[in-house]
Amino acid sequence: DSGVTQTPKHLITATGQRVTLRCSPRSGDLSVYWYQQSLDQGLQFLIQYYNGEERAKGNILERFSAQQFPDLHSELNLSSLELGDSALYFCASSVDRGTEAFFGQGTRLTVV
């Protein structure tokens, strides 16, 4: 158990819908990262937050947004969902630029 909790584990939804994925980082970790893992794109960095502030953006679509709350949990919002958004979405946390980033078990999103 990495200490990073993601909910839900699985999500099935229809095209055009909006979903929210949740992540609770390890106790004491201030940084949260979101990654998307799909078969054809591998592990793609989406966005990073540190202590509530956005630090870096990767290949995140405009339809996607995220935030980190004062209690340090983070949410990734995906809207106007398309079939191609089906993927595993991972959250990771670390002590800012610390040595280790620990990953949650992921949320498997299926868009039908």
Next chain:
Amino acid sequence: GEDVEQSLFLSVREGDSSVINCTYTDSSSTYLYWYKQEPGAGLQLLTYIFSNMDMKQDQRLTVLLNKKDKHLSLRIADTQTGDSAIYFCAERTPYKLIFGTGTRLQVFP
């Protein structure tokens, strides 16, 4: 660019050593990591190496780093069937980890 490259597949016999290779691009990376992903599971941090080190050993795992060639390898001694998984190397840049494509390790009896 930000490409971290790995070979896609490796097949080894149980009890043999496995060597998984990775090349990275950012010479300023401070840490390099190896993660393991089993089917249907998340990424498990296996080990890491600081960029000023050449080698790190952790039980059955040995990490070798050639900074000049930007080449990283993971050696698994006495490979077991439970080691079958996808192995990702990753380099740390200031704000994110950049992952390789992953190497699928298959261990056969």
